[in-house]
Amino acid sequence: MNMPGASDWVLHFLDARGRIGALRADVEAAVNEVRAALGLEAPSADIVIKAADWPMHPELAVLGASQGPGRIDLRLDTGQIVQGSAELNARLLRILFHEAHHLLR
Template sequence: MLDLRVHFLEADGSLAPWRDQILSVVRETAERIRSRVPGLEAAPVDVIIERRPGEVIPELGLTGSCYRRALISLTLDPENDNFETSLAGGDLLRTLTHELHHSFRYATCGYGVRLGEALVTEGLADAFDDEVNGGDGRLWGHAIADGEWERVLERAERELWAETYDHAGWFYGDDRALPRWAGHTIGYHLVKTYLAANPDARPSQMTATPASVVIGEAWAPLRARLLAAA
């Protein structure tokens, strides 16, 4: 069983009505990862759970972050109209699964400081969620319209290994020239392309795989496939 140490921060609002349900989700997440990904070992991880109105993904009423190997934050907004549905429908479980892959990767090669590294790290975390919980990505993994792919991929290719990049612009939509969640979508499809070409590969076993390996093998075929379909 993964050692997930939960801490409720409630100075900004009580989470008492949902505490038992949240703790059940944390336990289920740890069990799913343990049972479906045998041999995956991890040191203890602190999981902060806090209530911050308006500081979430609006479509879900919650969000997550991983700041370093041993620290994950889950932010909830019970006042959001979508919160109850998301909590009951498994979105908190899937968010925690995603963030745990970041934790595992922080323990090996790290999140990364360049766009290409962030694309692979985020794509692997979403593919790990698929591996553990099923499905075909989440809404941010399918956020680029067919007619936008060429422009977005060309810009990403120019910036892949630059010394600095606009993380908020690529991953949250702060750059109006980019579709919201463009980085998440590219990363997810990039990793899926790599996995399709390597049937024995699993995101759970790729926590230390360098971004250059995934990009080196998957970027060209992904670009060719998407542009051919546009």
């Protein structure tokens, strides 16, 4: 997904095992919200989304990491996440805003 404007955020869903599909809309909505809030301040970035390879602690069912300039990785524990839930949205927003601040530094 490319956002219009001076910079693009491109989503890459690594989902060969079909574990993220149901959460795709939740992730896209959160990314759109963060990208819109940052406006023109947001640098171009690749957002890589994948399912966790192992069960994670419930408080860490959504993890994020900045992998250098222009890349954010998200890992989702699909066994613990409830599609469309307020909790998922809050976790995604918190992680994305946190990782986006690394891109801005």
